[in-house]
Amino acid sequence: MSYNFTNKEVADLLHNISAVYQIKDFNQFQIRAYDTAADTIEHLNSELKDIWETGELDSIPGLGEKLRAYIDELFRTGKVKHFEEVSEKVPDNLFHFLVIPGVGPKTAMKLAETGIKDFHDLEKRIKEGKLEGAGLSEKILANIARGIEEYKRRSDRILLPVAAEIAKDVIDHLFKHPSVKRADTLGSLRRRLSTVGDIDISAASDKPFEVIEHFKKTPGISHVVEAGDRTSTIALRNGIRVDLMVQPPELYGNLLQHFTGGKNHNIRVRSLALKKGYSVSDNGTKELKSGKLHKFTDEEAVYKLLEMECPPPELREDQGEVEAALAHKLPNLVELEDIKGDLHTHSLWSDGRASIEEMAKEAKRLGREYIVMSDHSYPNLLDFKKRLKEIEHVNDSVEGFRVISGLEVNINADMTLQVPDEILQMHEVILVSIHTAFRQPKEEMTKRIIRALENPNVDILSHPTGRMLLEREGIEADWEVIFQKVKDLGKTLEINAFPNRLDLPDNLVRKAKEYGVRFSIDTDSHHINHLSLMEYGVSVARRGWCVKDDIVNTLPLAELKSILKDVK
DNA sequence: GCCGTTTTCGGCCCGACTGTTTTCAGTCG
Numbered sequence: 161m162s163y164n165f166t167n168k169e170v171a172d173l174l175h176n177i178s179a180v181y182q183i184k185d186f187n188q189f190q191i192r193a194y195d196t197a198a199d200t201i202e203h204l205n206s207e208l209k210d211i212w213e214t215g216e217l218d219s220i221p222g223l224g225e226k227l228r229a230y231i232d233e234l235f236r237t238g239k240v241k242h243f244e245e246v247s248e249k250v251p252d253n254l255f256h257f258l259v260i261p262g263v264g265p266k267t268a269m270k271l272a273e274t275g276i277k278d279f280h281d282l283e284k285r286i287k288e289g290k291l292e293g294a295g296l297s298e299k300i301l302a303n304i305a306r307g308i309e310e311y312k313r314r315s316d317r318i319l320l321p322v323a324a325e326i327a328k329d330v331i332d333h334l335f336k337h338p339s340v341k342r343a344d345t346l347g348s349l350r351r352r353l354s355t356v357g358d359i360d361i362s363a364a365s366d367k368p369f370e371v372i373e374h375f376k377k378t379p380g381i382s383h384v385v386e387a388g389d390r391t392s393t394i395a396l397r398n399g400i401r402v403d404l405m406v407q408p409p410e411l412y413g414n415l416l417q418h419f420t421g422g423k424n425h426n427i428r429v430r431s432l433a434l435k436k437g438y439s440v441s442d443n444g445t446k447e448l449k450s451g452k453l454h455k456f457t458d459e460e461a462v463y464k465l466l467e468m469e470c471p472p473p474e475l476r477e478d479q480g481e482v483e484a485a486l487a488h489k490l491p492n493l494v495e496l497e498d499i500k501g502d503l504h505t506h507s508l509w510s511d512g513r514a515s516i517e518e519m520a521k522e523a524k525r526l527g528r529e530y531i532v533m534s535d536h537s538y539p540n541l542l543d544f545k546k547r548l549k550e551i552e553h554v555n556d557s558v559e560g561f562r563v564i565s566g567l568e569v570n571i572n573a574d575m576t577l578q579v580p581d582e583i584l585q586m587h588e589v590i591l592v593s594i595h596t597a598f599r600q601p602k603e604e605m606t607k608r609i610i611r612a613l614e615n616p617n618v619d620i621l622s623h624p625t626g627r628m629l630l631e632r633e634g635i636e637a638d639w640e641v642i643f644q645k646v647k648d649l650g651k652t653l654e655i656n657a658f659p660n661r662l663d664l665p666d667n668l669v670r671k672a673k674e675y676g677v678r679f680s681i682d683t684d685s686h687h688i689n690h691l692s693l694m695e696y697g698v699s700v701a702r703r704g705w706c707v708k709d710d711i712v713n714t715l716p717l718a719e720l721k722s723i724l725k726d727v728k
Numbered sequence: 729g730c731c732g733t734t735t736t737c738g739g740c741c742c743g744a745c746t747g748t749t750t751t752c753a754g755t756c757g
Contacts, residue, residue, distance in 0.1 A: 182754095186729095187729080188740090189729070189730080189739085189740055190729045190730090191729090192729085192730090192740080193729035193730055193740095194729075196729095196730085197729085197730090221730095221731095222729095222730070222731095223730090224729060224730045224731075225729090225730090226729060226730090227729070227730085261755090261756085262746095262754095262755070262756085263755085264754060264755050264756085265754090265755095266753080266754060266755090267754075267755085297747075297748080299746085299747065299748090300746095300747075303746085303747090347757080358757085360757085386744085386745055386746070386756095387745085388744060388745050388746090389744090389745095390744085391743095391744055391745075392745095393745090393756095403757080405744090418742080418743090419757080423741095423757075426741070426742085426757095427740095427741055427742095428741095429741085430741040430742065431740080431741065433741085434740095434741075435734090439741085439742080440741080440742080441741080441742050441743065442742085442743075442744095443742090443743080
């Protein structure tokens with residue numbers, strides 16, 4: 161008998177206990193321990209419950225004796241006595257208010273003590289001016305009101321390419337100020353996470369105040385959230401927040417280093433620096449003994465002073481990259497330029513919006529050597545032979561480029577494939593994927609995928625989890641069993657580059673790589689414009705620590721044939 | 729509450745901005 165909690169639920173619980181501790185003015189380092197543990201659990205590669213079941217909780221950094229015992233108690237009994245005791249006199253509704261930007265535990269407590277029931281009640285009372293005497297000044301109340309508006313408008317997170325596009329516009333605007341010498345993305349956008357919350361931007365300039373003033377005039381701005389001497393936050397009309405940090409050019413490397421890494425990466429690096437006698441911040445690296453300040457124009461130098469390699473931004477999550485950088489053993493990650501072809505594309509023959517020839521020409525223009533034309537295998541709609549003829553024809557007419565015949569075949573809910581083997585055998589590359597019955601139980605789903613992989617005609621498992629970012633969760637399956645099977649059968653796992661998929665997700669890519677699995681990075685293009693989305697799949701692969709050799713479509717056509725045997 | 733090549737106690741990353749604070753608390757990243 162045990163109770164189920166997702167990683168997110170456990171993380172939220174620990175964050176809530178941290179809030180309770182903050183209200184009670186507990187030791188700040190205890191508070192931090194809860195938040196650190198929560199963050200670690202939220203970003204775990206595997207389900208915490210699975211790790212608990214195999215008795216390996218002690219493999220998780222940041223979980224000591226006490227937190228491990230609490231988590232054990234949680235999974236066994238469904239609750240934690242200590243958590244209940246410590247939150248006994250804390251009103252539950254407090255936690256509703258923590259989602260409002262600018263409202264932390266202390267403010268939330270004041271609101272809860274005033275007898276406000278929930279978010280909507282709060283909104284109503286502020287509008288009606290009924291919150292005087294709550295121990296909150298007018299300015300604070302106005303700030304909360306604005307926070308509520310912002311929270312309501314804020315699309316939770318945005319897709320990576322959307323964020324990248326907005327950031328590009330902001331950076332273009334910044335460069336219109338003559339004093340701006342350099343400008344880049346920072347934070348989760350620079351680390352290329354699949355989805356991004358806030359957009360962080362850096363600028364190098366000797367006139368930070370002027371640049372902040374210029375930033376306040378960014379096109380599309382709704383209002384200025386805050387503005388200081390060299391940092392500022394604005395909210396755009398679409399509800400997205402943009403942070404700007406400015407440093408003079410000689411400190412630009414320090415700035416990039418400080419605001420690129422994830423929280424845990426930064427803590428690791430700065431702790432390490434302290435042991436070596438340095439205090440690291442965006443204002444320079446200070447030698448503690450002499451007080452000497454090292455200023456760096458480039459961030460590589462910050463790491464070099466600490467006798468480390470400079471980890472690529474995508475790796476700065478404290479997932480082993482600090483150790484690798486210290487040992488000078490960072491992987492040489494795959495790059496967009498390494499990609500030679502695209503193994504998953506669609507045309508007018510299924511749900512694509514361009515002909516095979518148009519797709520081939522555009523792919524060639526982008527420098528690719530080949531594509532797999534993998535239309536859906538609609539069994540009653542597709543004239544397979546006629547389509548193969550057309551592929552042949554395009555191969556004759558588009559010179560120096562190869563269209564490989566393929567199909568994307570549904571794995572039916574009953575574990576059969578959408579079309580019979582004789583159809584599969586007519587094609588050079590077969591991708592399989594789940595498009596229906598996403599909510600099957602884990603065991604059944606795992607068996608369903610493995611059955612499909614065991615078909616000797618099948619080459620690639622496409623968008624394996626079926627997730628749609630910001631829309632729906634992926635399927636539940638025993639991924640480690642599947643990865644082992646993919647490896648044993650010599651099949652390929654797809655990293656789907658389409659922006660709302662990015663599937664496999666980066667954490668599972670890393671896990672699959674441990675099993676020695678090889679990957680393809682494919683755009684799943686349905687339009688010629690989609691063919692250039694490859695870079696987002698490459699970002700996922702890089703976040704999963706993939707090098708060139710892990711990716712089959714870095715191979716030129718001649719060598720690809722050694723892996724995809726039916727390719728002529 | 730966690731952690732260890734200064735180890736089982738005594739430390740724990742660093743800084744910006746806002747409010748009303750004349751030295752600091754709260755929030756955020």
